[in-house]
Amino acid sequence: MSAVPVTLRRTVELEIDGEAVRAREGETILGACRRSGLDIPTLCFGETLTPVNACRVCMVEVEGSRVLVPSCARKVEDGMKVKTASERVRHARKMVLEFLGSSVDLSTTPRADEWMAEYDARPERYGPPAPPAAEGERDRAQAGHHHAGDGQTAATVAQPVKVDNELYVRDYAKCILCYKCVEGCGTDWQNTFAIAVAGRGFETRIATEYAVPLPGSACVYCGNCIAVCPTGALMFKSEHDRRAEGTWDESQQTQTDTICPYCGVGCNLTLHVQDNTIVKVTSPLDHDVTSGNLCVKGRFGFQHVQSRAPKGV
Amino acid sequence: MDLRIQDQTATAVEREAVDAVLGPPESGWVGAARTTTDGHFAVGGHAARSERHLLLPVLHAVQARAGWISPGALGYVCRRLTIPPAEAYGVASFYALFAMEPRPPVVAHVCTDIGCMCRGSDELVAELQRTVGPAGEHPGNGHAIWLESPCLGLCERAPAVLVTEAGEDPSERSIAPASADDVAAALAGRVPERMTPEPVAQQGSPDVRLMRRFGVVDPESLDSYRSHGGYEALRRAFALGPAGVIREVSDSRLLGRGGAAFPTGRKWEAVARQPVRPHYLICNADESEPGTFKDRIVFEQDPFSVIEAMTVAALATGCEHGYVYLRGEYPLAWERLVNAVTLARRHGFLGENIMGQGMRFDIELRKGAGAYICGEETALFNSIEGLRGEPRNKPPFPVDSGLFGKPTVINNVETLVNVLDIVLEGGRAFAQRGTEGSTGTRLFCLSGSVERPGLYEVPFGTTLRALLDMAGGVRAGRELRSILLGGAAGAFVGPDMLDLELSFEATREAGVTLGSGVVMVFDETVPLAPVLLRIAAFFRDESCGQCVPCRVGTVRQQEALLRLVSDRPRGSVEDELALLDEIARGMRDASICGLGQTAANAIESALRGLRPFRTEAVS
Ligand SMILES: Cc1cc2nc3c(=O)[nH]c(=O)nc-3n(C[C@H](O)[C@H](O)[C@H](O)COP(=O)(O)O)c2cc1C
Ligand code: SF4
Ligand code: SF4
Ligand code: SF4
Ligand code: FES
Ligand code: FES
Numbered sequence: 001m002s003a004v005p006v007t008l009r010r011t012v013e014l015e016i017d018g019e020a021v022r023a024r025e026g027e028t029i030l031g032a033c034r035r036s037g038l039d040i041p042t043l044c045f046g047e048t049l050t051p052v053n054a055c056r057v058c059m060v061e062v063e064g065s066r067v068l069v070p071s072c073a074r075k076v077e078d079g080m081k082v083k084t085a086s087e088r089v090r091h092a093r094k095m096v097l098e099f100l101g102s103s104v105d106l107s108t109t110p111r112a113d114e115w116m117a118e119y120d121a122r123p124e125r126y127g128p129p130a131p132p133a134a135e136g137e138r139d140r141a142q143a144g145h146h147h148a149g150d151g152q153t154a155a156t157v158a159q160p161v162k163v164d165n166e167l168y169v170r171d172y173a174k175c176i177l178c179y180k181c182v183e184g185c186g187t188d189w190q191n192t193f194a195i196a197v198a199g200r201g202f203e204t205r206i207a208t209e210y211a212v213p214l215p216g217s218a219c220v221y222c223g224n225c226i227a228v229c230p231t232g233a234l235m236f237k238s239e240h241d242r243r244a245e246g247t248w249d250e251s252q253q254t255q256t257d258t259i260c261p262y263c264g265v266g267c268n269l270t271l272h273v274q275d276n277t278i279v280k281v282t283s284p285l286d287h288d289v290t291s292g293n294l295c296v297k298g299r300f301g302f303q304h305v306q307s308r309a310p311k312g313v
Numbered sequence: 314m315d316l317r318i319q320d321q322t323a324t325a326v327e328r329e330a331v332d333a334v335l336g337p338p339e340s341g342w343v344g345a346a347r348t349t350t351d352g353h354f355a356v357g358g359h360a361a362r363s364e365r366h367l368l369l370p371v372l373h374a375v376q377a378r379a380g381w382i383s384p385g386a387l388g389y390v391c392r393r394l395t396i397p398p399a400e401a402y403g404v405a406s407f408y409a410l411f412a413m414e415p416r417p418p419v420v421a422h423v424c425t426d427i428g429c430m431c432r433g434s435d436e437l438v439a440e441l442q443r444t445v446g447p448a449g450e451h452p453g454n455g456h457a458i459w460l461e462s463p464c465l466g467l468c469e470r471a472p473a474v475l476v477t478e479a480g481e482d483p484s485e486r487s488i489a490p491a492s493a494d495d496v497a498a499a500l501a502g503r504v505p506e507r508m509t510p511e512p513v514a515q516q517g518s519p520d521v522r523l524m525r526r527f528g529v530v531d532p533e534s535l536d537s538y539r540s541h542g543g544y545e546a547l548r549r550a551f552a553l554g555p556a557g558v559i560r561e562v563s564d565s566r567l568l569g570r571g572g573a574a575f576p577t578g579r580k581w582e583a584v585a586r587q588p589v590r591p592h593y594l595i596c597n598a599d600e601s602e603p604g605t606f607k608d609r610i611v612f613e614q615d616p617f618s619v620i621e622a623m624t625v626a627a628l629a630t631g632c633e634h635g636y637v638y639l640r641g642e643y644p645l646a647w648e649r650l651v652n653a654v655t656l657a658r659r660h661g662f663l664g665e666n667i668m669g670q671g672m673r674f675d676i677e678l679r680k681g682a683g684a685y686i687c688g689e690e691t692a693l694f695n696s697i698e699g700l701r702g703e704p705r706n707k708p709p710f711p712v713d714s715g716l717f718g719k720p721t722v723i724n725n726v727e728t729l730v731n732v733l734d735i736v737l738e739g740g741r742a743f744a745q746r747g748t749e750g751s752t753g754t755r756l757f758c759l760s761g762s763v764e765r766p767g768l769y770e771v772p773f774g775t776t777l778r779a780l781l782d783m784a785g786g787v788r789a790g791r792e793l794r795s796i797l798l799g800g801a802a803g804a805f806v807g808p809d810m811l812d813l814e815l816s817f818e819a820t821r822e823a824g825v826t827l828g829s830g831v832v833m834v835f836d837e838t839v840p841l842a843p844v845l846l847r848i849a850a851f852f853r854d855e856s857c858g859q860c861v862p863c864r865v866g867t868v869r870q871q872e873a874l875l876r877l878v879s880d881r882p883r884g885s886v887e888d889e890l891a892l893l894d895e896i897a898r899g900m901r902d903a904s905i906c907g908l909g910q911t912a913a914n915a916i917e918s919a920l921r922g923l924r925p926f927r928t929e930a931v932s
Binding site for chain 2: 051052053054055056057059068073092099100125142146148149150151152155176177193196197201202204209
């Protein structure tokens with residue numbers, strides 16, 4: 001007799017775009033769709049994170065539901081009838097993409113351009129962007145108050161990039177407020193709680209307390225927030241600097257998997273190397289030790305590998 | 314959890330304010346002076362973190378004492394409650410009434426919302442700008458500022474102002490109606506008089522049910538309440554037993570008055586059935602829908618009735634712990650509520666053995682801090698729990714997993730107060746009043762361009778015209794232009810709709826809503842474009858910011874309206890109207906909660922029905 005408890009997962013039968021689909025009980029609609037080969041855009045969804053369903057780009061239509069439902073969070077149910085490409089669904093995705101595209105810099109968000117085209121999103125419809133906020137201006141916004149302007153320019157979250165340490169930068173002009181970094185830094189993984197969502201409405205932002213610079217905050221530089229950021233708002237300084245110089249070139253990069261040398265946990269590292277220099281370190285999301293997370297040593301402690309003897313010695 | 318607290322330390326008065334809520338700190342670990350024994354034990358774990366629900370009351374205490382929430386004060390709060398400072402900052406900065414930067418002690422919050430726009434707030438603001446200076450700027454002495462505010466829930470006495478003074482003896486006073494002189498005097502340091510409630514127009518009328526004690530009972534006396542029929546319903550409820558009470562409520566076919574019109578009996582039964590304990594009961598008195606003031610008046614005039622009704626609800630649904638979440642801008646209602654709970658507790662109507670029946674139930678009070686969204690039930694749970702007031706995804710529904718993840722009954726004030734009559738006269742008798750689909754009576758908040766603004770109670774099925782007539786019709790014999798039904802989340806209807814029957818079913822059929830009972834009247838002299846802009850600004854300000862369709866959609870809606878109003882559309886007017894329509898559909902279909910889903914309703918209805926941009930000169 002085995003003493004190991006066996007959990008029996010029921011199978012659920014549902015219909016997706018007219019096709020009968022079998023899914024595991026507890027699976028999300030997104031999971032079932034992806035297994036059926038459907039490509040649904042997602043931004044705030046993360047394989048390793050609790051769904052917050054905040055971005056609303058993955059919406060689908062479920063028969064009987066008054067409003068659309070977020071496929072990344074809603075669990076499948078027996079007899080559910082799901083539409084993933086109806087006019088309502090396509091319109092919702094288009095609006096979400098336009099709203100983001102007109103207010104946030106998506107230039108380093110993978111697949112953003114492709115989705116914009118796919119859903120005919122035209123962010124320029126909302127007018128030219130309003131001038132960027134001055135440094136710290138958005139950090140100080142008081143909830144319940146705003147400057148409306150005259151509507152001739154589209155409000156954005158543009159603001160100067162925060163470079164306050166040597167390891168990574170925070171470019172909140174690129175932030176879509178997906179909550180992933182906060183989850184990664186908080187209860188989902190790191191339990192450091194250095195950053196949180198602050199403010200309200202359009203003035204909502206990711207911030208340390210009173211927007212103090214990272215070195216004065218609780219941050220331990222694990223970089224687990226960078227690992228989950230879907231937009232490049234959080235970025236290795238090495239990547240940021242190369243991008244600024246125009247020398248960042250992913251086609252010239254190799255990825256090498258190795259094991260972190262620092263301690264006995266044995267985290268998997270993926271070293272991203274360009275011009276014989278490590279430019280960034282990640283860990284595979286599906287790795288059973290790390291789930292993509294590292295500590296400061298594995299993430300940033302790579303300089304000694306490439307410390308070269310000064311010229312002429 | 315390791316807390317890293319900023320170096321600034323709290324001042325002595327800030328610590329005092331916090332300690333007044335939490336009691337003195339027990340050890341150096343939580344902010345007391347260090348002693349030699351502190352190193353011999355550690356605090357932390359679940360016990361230390363279980364205090365987070367005290368965050369909102371403590372932040373209120375700091376704000377009231379110091380006038381703002383300084384880094385030092387927040388750090389001390391975090392130490393006391395074991396909350397990471399970034400999270401506490403995220404919570405504090407969510408609320409409009411908390412200042413995260415130094416602010417003068419006296420603040421006049423001047424309502425610039427749509428009800429007050431009909432009754433002189435524009436002139437009031439212009440006068441303040443002239444005599445005091447722009448909003449947010451310190452006049453002369455640096456002791457006081459004025460700020461613009463969304464609806465203060467005093468629309469029947471518009472224009473309204475709330476004056477808060479931080480300090481050793483903090484005060485909060487409403488002034489309504491307010492003149493520029495009143496505000497200037499308050500800014501100069503004179504604490505305004507406590508507001509005296511005005512009698513409702515139907516005072517003493519045999520037709521009213523929910524308001525029958527208004528003006529008759531002494532709202533500060535439990536004895537007076539009892540001598541006017543108070544606590545008879547609870548006595549009857551004990552006789553009926555929990556299942557009997559739920560049966561009567563189900564038979565009454567009472568529908569929730571908070572906006573969603575959900576059957577109360579079904580909600581109660583679902584919670585009563587839950588094996589998981591504890592169950593929580595919440596009275597939703599956040600009432601921040603522009604144009605709504607009914608719950609405030611209930612607390613001002615008959616606060617004990619809410620406490621009795623909550624006790625009946627608790628008996629029926631097996632709750633031992635209840636909360637009243639009252640919006641933060643209601644000083645008089647708050648005072649009377651605090652007094653009523655204190656007296657009820659003292660006389661055995663709350664506590665361990667209520668009315669000697671062995672029932673245990675008590676009520677905790679929570680004050681909002683300037684966030685409309687906290688009226689949304691799941692946002693309200695988060696607010697009580699000391700989190701940001703962001704709505705949760707549903708399912709799970711509150712009856713399964715609500716406050717602290719436990720089965721929770723949450724009802725509007727007016728819904729609860731109806732239960733007293735239901736228990737007393739029986740559900741079937743109650744259902745005799747009103748219409749087939751909407752039983753009982755309804756409180757309507759009449760404001761704007763009406764002769765006698767105020768609270769009116771009529772049976773469901775009364776026509777809009779009859780209701781308007783009760784309030785004396787459009788003020789000064791002017792012509793009716795339109796009526797906002799149901800609040801900012803509702804819809805404008807034109808004079809052609811005066812024969813609309815006020816019931817859930819008839820309004821649904823007409824594509825409008827009763828919402829929170831708002832009936833705001835606009836006469837032909839009120840320009841509608843600024844009203845629509847104010848509504849758009851309201852939703853932009855009050856969006857919690859969590860989901861993209863609402864966070865950005867409310868901004869894009871406001872921008873498109875601004876372009877229309879200033880007659881500088883991108884493309885043609887038709888293009889802009891089509892764009893607004895697309896934005897509206899996106900928000901309605903894809904937003905997480907009712908705020909985003911309804912943020913375009915009123916504007917859309919006005920554009921559809923009234924076309925203010927085509928038919929009138931706007932400026
Ligand atoms: C944005 C928003 C604000 C709300 N504000 C309130 C409120 O102030 N008071 C209230 O009773 N219900 C409010 N509601 C409705 C509540 O979510 C909930 O449905 C209600 O409290 C249930 O009580 P009832 O069944 O007695 O109506 C609000 C809903 C939304 C979406
Ligand atoms: S680097 Fe780590 S500790 Fe710092 S903010 Fe990111 S997740 Fe939090
Ligand atoms: S910084 Fe990145 S991970 Fe964090 S909320 Fe913004 S987009 Fe998401
Ligand atoms: S609809 Fe608006 S208020 Fe509701 S969750 Fe989304 S952003 Fe917040
Ligand atoms: S991916 Fe589903 S809501 Fe963001
Ligand atoms: S109090 Fe000013 S609009 Fe309600």
